[in-house]
Amino acid sequence: MFVISAHADTGFRSHSLDRLPGDVLRGPLDNFVGVYAVMKAFFSGKLTYDHVRIELTYGEEAGLLGAKKVLKTLHKNDLVAVVDVTGTETVKDFVIEKCRNSKLKSFLETALSGLSYDIYEDCPDPVSCFDETDIYVTKCPYTFFLGIPCTGGDYNLGPTSCREHSIDAVAQAVIQIAAAYPRFDTISKWASSG
DSSP states (O other), rough: OOEEEEEOOOOOOSSSOEETTTTTTEETTTTTTHHHHHHHHHTTOOOOOOOOEEEEOOOOOSSSHHHHHHHTTTOTEEEEEEEEEEEOOSSSEEEOOOOHHHHHHHHHHHHHHOOOEOOSSOOSSSSSOOOOHHHHTTOOSEEEEEEEEEEEOTTTTEEEEEEEEHHHHHHHHHHHHHHHHHHHHHHHHHHHHH
Protein backbone atom coordinates (compact mmCIF):
# COMPACT_ATOMS: atom_id res chain seq x y z
CA MET A 1 0.00 0.00 0.00
CA PHE A 2 1.14 3.56 -0.74
CA VAL A 3 0.10 5.57 2.33
CA ILE A 4 0.10 9.37 2.14
CA SER A 5 0.01 11.06 5.53
CA ALA A 6 -0.47 14.77 6.23
CA HIS A 7 -1.29 16.27 9.61
CA ALA A 8 -4.44 18.36 9.47
CA ASP A 9 -4.63 19.57 13.05
CA THR A 10 -3.07 23.02 12.90
CA GLY A 11 -5.59 25.76 13.61
CA PHE A 12 -5.56 29.40 14.51
CA ARG A 13 -8.24 31.90 15.52
CA SER A 14 -7.91 33.57 12.16
CA HIS A 15 -7.07 31.86 8.90
CA SER A 16 -5.78 34.16 6.22
CA LEU A 17 -3.68 33.51 3.19
CA ASP A 18 -2.22 36.20 0.99
CA ARG A 19 -1.20 35.83 -2.64
CA LEU A 20 1.91 37.87 -3.22
CA PRO A 21 3.67 38.66 -6.49
CA GLY A 22 5.93 35.99 -7.93
CA ASP A 23 3.87 32.85 -7.20
CA VAL A 24 4.15 33.33 -3.41
CA LEU A 25 1.59 32.38 -0.76
CA ARG A 26 1.95 33.77 2.77
CA GLY A 27 0.11 32.68 5.90
CA PRO A 28 0.00 29.98 8.58
CA LEU A 29 1.13 27.23 6.19
CA ASP A 30 1.89 24.38 8.65
CA ASN A 31 0.32 22.15 7.50
CA PHE A 32 -2.45 23.68 5.47
CA VAL A 33 -0.34 23.58 2.31
CA GLY A 34 0.63 19.94 2.87
CA VAL A 35 -3.04 18.94 3.13
CA TYR A 36 -3.81 21.13 0.12
CA ALA A 37 -1.13 19.39 -1.98
CA VAL A 38 -2.49 15.95 -1.04
CA MET A 39 -6.06 17.06 -1.83
CA LYS A 40 -4.94 18.52 -5.18
CA ALA A 41 -3.51 15.10 -6.04
CA PHE A 42 -6.68 13.36 -4.86
CA PHE A 43 -9.12 15.66 -6.66
CA SER A 44 -7.08 15.47 -9.87
CA GLY A 45 -8.76 12.11 -10.49
CA LYS A 46 -5.35 10.49 -10.98
CA LEU A 47 -5.22 8.55 -7.68
CA THR A 48 -7.84 5.98 -8.59
CA TYR A 49 -5.73 3.02 -7.48
CA ASP A 50 -6.66 0.39 -4.91
CA HIS A 51 -3.12 0.65 -3.53
CA VAL A 52 -3.40 4.32 -2.43
CA ARG A 53 -4.53 5.36 1.04
CA ILE A 54 -4.67 8.93 2.37
CA GLU A 55 -4.49 9.67 6.10
CA LEU A 56 -5.14 13.21 7.36
CA THR A 57 -3.94 12.92 10.94
CA TYR A 58 -4.65 14.77 14.16
CA GLY A 59 -2.49 15.35 17.21
CA GLU A 60 0.75 16.30 15.45
CA GLU A 61 1.18 19.14 17.92
CA ALA A 62 0.20 16.86 20.82
CA GLY A 63 2.55 13.88 20.77
CA LEU A 64 1.81 12.78 17.17
CA LEU A 65 -1.30 10.94 18.38
CA GLY A 66 -2.84 10.58 14.92
CA ALA A 67 0.33 9.10 13.45
CA LYS A 68 0.57 6.63 16.33
CA LYS A 69 -2.99 5.50 15.61
CA VAL A 70 -2.24 5.13 11.87
CA LEU A 71 0.96 3.20 12.70
CA LYS A 72 -1.13 0.37 14.17
CA THR A 73 -2.77 -0.16 10.76
CA LEU A 74 0.39 -0.23 8.64
CA HIS A 75 2.20 -3.23 7.17
CA LYS A 76 6.00 -3.41 7.28
CA ASN A 77 6.22 -3.26 3.46
CA ASP A 78 3.99 -0.21 3.05
CA LEU A 79 5.46 2.83 1.30
CA VAL A 80 4.69 5.86 3.47
CA ALA A 81 5.02 9.51 2.43
CA VAL A 82 4.63 12.22 5.07
CA VAL A 83 3.62 15.47 3.36
CA ASP A 84 4.38 18.59 5.41
CA VAL A 85 6.22 21.90 5.33
CA THR A 86 9.98 22.20 5.71
CA GLY A 87 12.42 24.97 6.48
CA THR A 88 15.15 23.24 4.48
CA GLU A 89 16.71 25.75 2.09
CA THR A 90 16.45 24.84 -1.58
CA VAL A 91 16.03 26.36 -5.00
CA LYS A 92 14.14 23.24 -6.10
CA ASP A 93 10.34 22.82 -6.03
CA PHE A 94 10.30 20.42 -3.08
CA VAL A 95 12.49 18.41 -0.75
CA ILE A 96 12.59 14.74 0.20
CA GLU A 97 14.05 14.18 3.65
CA LYS A 98 14.71 11.10 5.80
CA CYS A 99 15.07 8.85 2.77
CA ARG A 100 17.40 6.38 4.46
CA ASN A 101 16.65 3.23 2.47
CA SER A 102 18.69 2.76 -0.73
CA LYS A 103 15.92 0.80 -2.52
CA LEU A 104 13.43 3.55 -1.66
CA LYS A 105 15.81 6.26 -2.89
CA SER A 106 16.36 4.47 -6.19
CA PHE A 107 12.61 3.96 -6.65
CA LEU A 108 11.83 7.63 -5.91
CA GLU A 109 14.51 8.88 -8.28
CA THR A 110 12.91 6.84 -11.07
CA ALA A 111 9.30 7.64 -10.13
CA LEU A 112 9.94 11.38 -9.85
CA SER A 113 11.64 11.75 -13.21
CA GLY A 114 11.15 15.23 -14.63
CA LEU A 115 10.48 16.90 -11.27
CA SER A 116 12.75 19.39 -9.49
CA TYR A 117 13.67 18.30 -5.94
CA ASP A 118 16.48 17.72 -3.46
CA ILE A 119 16.76 14.39 -1.65
CA TYR A 120 18.42 13.84 1.72
CA GLU A 121 19.10 10.82 3.87
CA ASP A 122 18.79 12.97 6.99
CA CYS A 123 16.75 16.03 7.98
CA PRO A 124 18.43 19.37 7.24
CA ASP A 125 15.34 21.35 8.34
CA PRO A 126 16.60 23.98 10.84
CA VAL A 127 13.12 24.45 12.37
CA SER A 128 12.05 20.92 13.30
CA CYS A 129 13.45 17.44 12.76
CA PHE A 130 10.92 15.25 14.59
CA ASP A 131 7.67 14.49 12.80
CA GLU A 132 5.33 11.67 11.76
CA THR A 133 8.10 10.12 9.66
CA ASP A 134 9.86 9.16 12.88
CA ILE A 135 6.75 7.33 14.08
CA TYR A 136 6.05 5.41 10.86
CA VAL A 137 9.64 4.35 10.22
CA THR A 138 9.61 2.28 13.44
CA LYS A 139 7.47 -0.22 11.53
CA CYS A 140 7.90 0.73 7.86
CA PRO A 141 11.46 1.16 6.58
CA TYR A 142 10.07 2.58 3.32
CA THR A 143 9.01 5.89 4.88
CA PHE A 144 10.09 9.35 3.73
CA PHE A 145 9.25 13.02 4.23
CA LEU A 146 7.93 14.99 1.24
CA GLY A 147 8.41 18.65 2.12
CA ILE A 148 7.03 21.90 0.77
CA PRO A 149 9.75 24.53 1.32
CA CYS A 150 8.68 27.49 3.48
CA THR A 151 10.65 30.64 4.16
CA GLY A 152 10.36 33.54 6.57
CA GLY A 153 11.06 32.01 9.95
CA ASP A 154 9.62 29.33 12.20
CA TYR A 155 6.58 27.86 10.43
CA ASN A 156 5.26 26.68 13.83
CA LEU A 157 4.98 30.24 15.15
CA GLY A 158 3.23 32.17 12.46
CA PRO A 159 3.04 33.31 8.89
CA THR A 160 5.62 31.99 6.48
CA SER A 161 5.77 31.88 2.70
CA CYS A 162 5.95 29.22 0.02
CA ARG A 163 5.73 29.12 -3.74
CA GLU A 164 2.39 27.94 -5.10
CA HIS A 165 4.35 26.06 -7.73
CA SER A 166 5.85 23.91 -4.93
CA ILE A 167 2.38 22.80 -3.87
CA ASP A 168 1.58 21.79 -7.45
CA ALA A 169 4.91 19.95 -7.72
CA VAL A 170 4.26 17.97 -4.52
CA ALA A 171 0.78 17.04 -5.80
CA GLN A 172 2.40 15.84 -9.03
CA ALA A 173 5.02 13.90 -7.05
CA VAL A 174 2.26 12.08 -5.14
CA ILE A 175 0.55 11.24 -8.45
CA GLN A 176 3.76 9.92 -10.02
CA ILE A 177 4.69 7.83 -6.98
CA ALA A 178 1.19 6.33 -6.90
CA ALA A 179 1.42 5.42 -10.60
CA ALA A 180 4.84 3.79 -10.13
CA TYR A 181 3.96 2.04 -6.86
CA PRO A 182 3.21 -1.45 -8.32
CA ARG A 183 6.88 -1.73 -9.32
CA PHE A 184 7.95 -0.73 -5.81
CA ASP A 185 5.52 -3.23 -4.24
CA THR A 186 7.23 -6.02 -6.19
CA ILE A 187 10.67 -4.82 -5.02
CA SER A 188 9.66 -4.55 -1.35
CA LYS A 189 8.02 -8.00 -1.29
CA TRP A 190 11.08 -9.53 -2.93
CA ALA A 191 13.39 -7.80 -0.42
CA SER A 192 11.40 -9.00 2.59
CA SER A 193 11.29 -12.60 1.37
CA GLY A 194 15.03 -12.79 0.72
